[in-house]
Amino acid sequence: MNSEEWPWAPTPVLGRAIARGELSPVQLVEACLTRITSFDGRLHSLITVDAAGARADAVTAEREIRSGGYRGPLHGIPYAVKDILSTKGLRTTAGSKILADNVPQYDAAAVERLRAAGAILIGKAHTYEFACGPEGGHPSIPEARNPWDPRCIPGGSSSGSAVAAAAALCPITIGTCTGGSIRLPAALCGVVGLKPTYGRVSRFGVIPLSRSLDHVGPIGRTVADCAAALTVIAGPDRRDPTASRLPVPDYLGQLGGDVRGLRVGVVREMWTEPIDPDVRRLAGLAVDMLGRLGLQVEEVSLPLAAAAVPAVGIIMSAESAQFHTAWLRTRAGDYGPGVAARLIAGTALTAPDLALAHQVRQLAVDQFRRAMKGFDLLVSPTTPITAPRFGQDAVGIDGASVPWRQILSRFTRIFNLTGLPAISVPCGFSANGMPVGLQLAARPFDEMTLLRVSDAYEKAAGWPSRRPAFGAAAGE
Amino acid sequence: LIDRPDAEWVRGMLRSSGLPADETTIEALRGEVELLRRGLGLLREITLGDVATADAFQLDPDDWR
Numbered sequence: 213m214n215s216e217e218w219p220w221a222p223t224p225v226l227g228r229a230i231a232r233g234e235l236s237p238v239q240l241v242e243a244c245l246t247r248i249t250s251f252d253g254r255l256h257s258l259i260t261v262d263a264a265g266a267r268a269d270a271v272t273a274e275r276e277i278r279s280g281g282y283r284g285p286l287h288g289i290p291y292a293v294k295d296i297l298s299t300k301g302l303r304t305t306a307g308s309k310i311l312a313d314n315v316p317q318y319d320a321a322a323v324e325r326l327r328a329a330g331a332i333l334i335g336k337a338h339t340y341e342f343a344c345g346p347e348g349g350h351p352s353i354p355e356a357r358n359p360w361d362p363r364c365i366p367g368g369s370s371s372g373s374a375v376a377a378a379a380a381l382c383p384i385t386i387g388t389c390t391g392g393s394i395r396l397p398a399a400l401c402g403v404v405g406l407k408p409t410y411g412r413v414s415r416f417g418v419i420p421l422s423r424s425l426d427h428v429g430p431i432g433r434t435v436a437d438c439a440a441a442l443t444v445i446a447g448p449d450r451r452d453p454t455a456s457r458l459p460v461p462d463y464l465g466q467l468g469g470d471v472r473g474l475r476v477g478v479v480r481e482m483w484t485e486p487i488d489p490d491v492r493r494l495a496g497l498a499v500d501m502l503g504r505l506g507l508q509v510e511e512v513s514l515p516l517a518a519a520a521v522p523a524v525g526i527i528m529s530a531e532s533a534q535f536h537t538a539w540l541r542t543r544a545g546d547y548g549p550g551v552a553a554r555l556i557a558g559t560a561l562t563a564p565d566l567a568l569a570h571q572v573r574q575l576a577v578d579q580f581r582r583a584m585k586g587f588d589l590l591v592s593p594t595t596p597i598t599a600p601r602f603g604q605d606a607v608g609i610d611g612a613s614v615p616w617r618q619i620l621s622r623f624t625r626i627f628n629l630t631g632l633p634a635i636s637v638p639c640g641f642s643a644n645g646m647p648v649g650l651q652l653a654a655r656p657f658d659e660m661t662l663l664r665v666s667d668a669y670e671k672a673a674g675w676p677s678r679r680p681a682f683g684a685a686a687g688e
Numbered sequence: 689l690i691d692r693p694d695a696e697w698v699r700g701m702l703r704s705s706g707l708p709a710d711e712t713t714i715e716a717l718r719g720e721v722e723l724l725r726r727g728l729g730l731l732r733e734i735t736l737g738d739v740a741t742a743d744a745f746q747l748d749p750d751d752w753r
Contacts, residue, residue: 410747519730519731522726525723541705545707549713552705552716553713553717556720565728572736575736581752656748656752657747657749
């Protein structure tokens with residue numbers, strides 16, 4: 213494999229090559245930096261690139277590995293993290309003007325764990341301002357662009373993490389998700405995004421959007437990339453009281469194996485109109501393939517799936533307004549206009565409004581718990597549409613003009629509300645060449661089943677072999 | 689408050705936050721408040737029954753087997 217091909221390889225392949233001495237971390241970091249230099253001036257996936265730090269860490273990793281100190285599958289692997297995860301000594305802006313010069317004194321827990329595993333931080337990925345929604349960055353920061361068509365949005369708020377993975381600027385990225393912010397950009401950019409169970413990954417050091425809905429999780433070009441990253445970033449942490457003490461499986465080591473006989477529920481309420489016909493067709497074909505892989509596919513009705521959109525909206529608005537109260541009083545003019553309005557609107561909610569949303573949340577959890585006595589997995593499209601273009605306010609679906617901002621996250625929010633682990637895997641391309649994502653969800657802390665089934669589907673479907681035209685070849 | 693996104697309230701919020709009370713900002717804020725208002729309306733239609741809401745949101749995998 214030549215150096216131009218290394219950044220496209222899955223993490224386990226890179227890890228094995230590094231362990232055997234066939235690939236040096238220095239070579240791999242240089243290959244990624246070359247791609248960043250070639251393409252990111254137009255894609256804007258990274259707000260900060262730490263080339264010097266990455267090169268120094270690569271030299272250290274190479275020395276350690278040569279002297280017998282190989283730490284595991286992520287040793288020497290470059291990664292980027294969404295710019296709301298604190299990084300010691302490296303600017304963490306949250307995509308905002310307010311934190312434009314913020315240099316943390318400590319690492320977020322996920323970054324700490326990645327460093328301890330020997331992974332190499334290469335940059336901080338673009339995020340919509342304070343992770344406040346699936347599009348709309350601060351006007352002072354260039355918008356990240358979709359590598360499949362730079363005229364289209366990448367989705368967000370983990371926009372840069374998905375773009376960097378899709379364009380093979382680094383093998384692994386880390387995002388955060390409050391209502392779909394890992395799965396939405398993963399689906400729109402044709403990569404894999406995993407929102408783990410609430411409590412699986414510590415949020416310590418993450419600038420919060422909504423503390424009871426925020427999750428940290430990986431994005432990569434393949435399921436194996438996400439499995440490798442989750443194995444490292446998951447685990448207990450006394451600094452985050454929601455972080456679970458349950459043991460962490462070796463997600464990467466346990467990929468593969470038989471998935472036959474697992475029961476998959478097709479959630480009726482998550483296939484309802486409006487859905488782009490291409491999305492419905494491709495997600496339907498993916499479900500058919502799950503059946504051919506030996507899974508038992510049945511329809512299931514979960515009416516409270518629809519309640520997640522308003523319930524998450526209320527909880528997110530109230531909790532984000534609480535976090536931003538001080539800055540809204542003193543620096544309101546430094547927010548982008550859309551985010552300021554969203555945060556101020558949240559201050560109008562009352563305590564009974566928030567209590568109502570939490571009660572609906574409990575109802576939804578109860579309904580899903582009962583349903584999942586009979587199912588190992590639930591399935592739906594990740595998004596009802598493919599990536600809209602910048603400046604486009606509505607999309608055409610079956611002849612109707614639909615305001616896309618009102619529907620984009622309607623299938624993802626329920627798994628933030630219930631805390632269940634959910635993944636988006638690519639399941640094809642629309643007639644206009646844009647990626648479509650399939651969403652699978654599992655019981656709490658059963659990321660292993662989610663990853664195994666996703667991996668089996670990915671291997672059968674073969675979507676990772678497709679590369680975005682933008683950035684497919686060096687020098688393009 | 690959320691049920692009354694009237695102009696006076698919107699302008700008051702903008703004054704207290706120091707943002708300009710121009711039409712663009714007022715419309716953006718009104719739109720966000722309207723979204724929340726509609727969301728609350730949908731939630732109020734759900735029959736809650738006797739819901740035991742946990743003080744801290746936690747998931748126990750044993751409950752799900």
